[in-house]
Amino acid sequence: MAEVLAAIQATTALVEQACRFFGRLRQANDRQKGLPEVLARHRSELDSIKAIVGMIEDVDDLQTPSVAKQLVRLEAISRKLAALIKTIDVTTTKKIFQFARQLVDGSADERRLNDIMGELDQVKATLLLSIKVAHVGVIQTMDKQLVANAEAIERIDESLRELVQDWKGLRIARLLKGRRASNDGHVPLTLADLKALDKEVRADGEDSEDETLVDELETSPREAAIKTERIVINNASRGYAVQVNAPLDTDMYKDLSSLRIQDNVAEEQSVQINYGTTTKSLSILLELARLRQVSAPVIAR
Numbered sequence: 001m002a003e004v005l006a007a008i009q010a011t012t013a014l015v016e017q018a019c020r021f022f023g024r025l026r027q028a029n030d031r032q033k034g035l036p037e038v039l040a041r042h043r044s045e046l047d048s049i050k051a052i053v054g055m056i057e058d059v060d061d062l063q064t065p066s067v068a069k070q071l072v073r074l075e076a077i078s079r080k081l082a083a084l085i086k087t088i089d090v091t092t093t094k095k096i097f098q099f100a101r102q103l104v105d106g107s108a109d110e111r112r113l114n115d116i117m118g119e120l121d122q123v124k125a126t127l128l129l130s131i132k133v134a135h136v137g138v139i140q141t142m143d144k145q146l147v148a149n150a151e152a153i154e155r156i157d158e159s160l161r162e163l164v165q166d167w168k169g170l171r172i173a174r175l176l177k178g179r180r181a182s183n184d185g186h187v188p189l190t191l192a193d194l195k196a197l198d199k200e201v202r203a204d205g206e207d208s209e210d211e212t213l214v215d216e217l218e219t220s221p222r223e224a225a226i227k228t229e230r231i232v233i234n235n236a237s238r239g240y241a242v243q244v245n246a247p248l249d250t251d252m253y254k255d256l257s258s259l260r261i262q263d264n265v266a267e268e269q270s271v272q273i274n275y276g277t278t279t280k281s282l283s284i285l286l287e288l289a290r291l292r293q294v295s296a297p298v299i300a301r
Contacts, residue, residue, distance in 0.1 A: 004063045007071040008053050014078035015050045019043060021085050042117055049074070049124055051163045052131075059156055061136045070127040077119045084112055128164060133171050135194060146194075147186035148176055232261040237270035240293040242286055244273045251276055269293070 022043045056062045056071070136156055137149035153173050161167045179187045237243035243266070266272035269292045271285050 004068045004071060007068070007075045008057045011053050011071065011075045011078050012050060014082050015046050018081050018085060019046050045117060045121060049120060052124070052127065055159060055163060061156070062131055062134055064130065064134045066130040067127065067134065070123055070130050073123045074127065077116060077123060081116045084116060131160070132168070136170055136172050138172065138189065138194065146189040146191060148172060148189050149185060150176055150181040150187050151185045230259045232274045233263050235272065235274070236265040236267070237272045238267045239270055240289055241270045242289050243270065244282065246273055246276045248277060248279050248282060
C-alpha cells in the first residue's frame with residue numbers, strides 16, 4: 001500500500017528530526033532544573049512512536065486501512081511539530097538557553113509544543129487500537145477456508161509487547177486461545193469468528209470508524225501460499241538423443257516453492273534439458289544434434 005509506506009517514511013524522518021532537536025536542547029542545558037525530565041518525556045514518546053511505525057513497516061499484516069488512516073494523521077501532526085521546531089531560533093547558545101527555560105517556566109511555544117505532543121499521544125493511542133483489532137495472520141486458503149497463522153500471530157504479539165508499555169495483546173490472539181493448530185501451524189476460523197470479534201470490539205467501545213476488515217476478507221481475501229515442488233532427478237540420455245524434462249515456452253517454475261534438479265546424466269553426444277526453455281532454443285539444439293549425427297564417423301563392423 002503506497003500510502004502507508006509514504007506515511008511511514010515521512011513520519012520516521014520527521015520524528016528523527018524532532019529527536020535530534022530535543023537531544024541538542026538537553027545537551028546544552030543538562031543542568032537546568034526540570035528540563036531533563038521534560039525533554040526525556042518528549043523524547044520517550046517520540047522513540048515509542050518511531051518503534052511502532054517501524055514495526056508496521058516490517059509487518060504487512062499490520063498495514064490495514066484503519067492503520068493507514070492513523071498513519072496519515074500521525075504524519076500530519078509530525079509535520080506540525082517540525083514546523084514549530086523550525087520557527088524556534090536555537091542557532092546560538094543564548095537562544096538555546098532561553099527556549100529551554102521557556103519549556104520549564106511556560107511560554108507560548110511551550111504550550112504549542114505540549115499541545116502537539118498531546119495530539120501525537122492521542123493518535124498513537126488510536127493507532128495502537130487499530131493494530132490491536134487487526135486481523136493479523138488471517139488468510140484464506142485456495143479452497144476458500146479461513147485460517148489463522150498461530151505462530152505468526154504469537155510472534156507479532158510478543159514483539160508488540162516488547163515495544164508497547166502495558167500492551168494488552170492482539171484481539172485475534174485472544175480469539176485463538178485454547179484452540180489447537182494443525183500440523184502446518186494454522187488454526188481454522190469461520191467468518192462468524194471474525195464478525196464476533198468485531199462485535200466484541202464495538203461492545204467495548206473501541207471500534208474504529210473505518211474498520212472494514214471483515215468486508216474486505218469476504219471480497220478480496222489473502223490466499224495462503226501453496227507449497228509446490230518440482231523434482232527432476234535420475235534422468236539419463238545417451239548417444240545422439242535429445243531429452244527434454246522441462247516445459248517449453250511457459251515458465252512453470254516461477255511460482256514454485258522449491259526446485260530440485262540432481263543426478264541427471266547426459267552421455268556421449270546427447271542433449272538433455274532439465275529447466276524450462278523455448279521452442280526456438282529447442283529447435284536449435286535439435287539441429288545441432290542432427291548435424292552431429294550426420295558428421296559422425298562410420299565405424300566398420
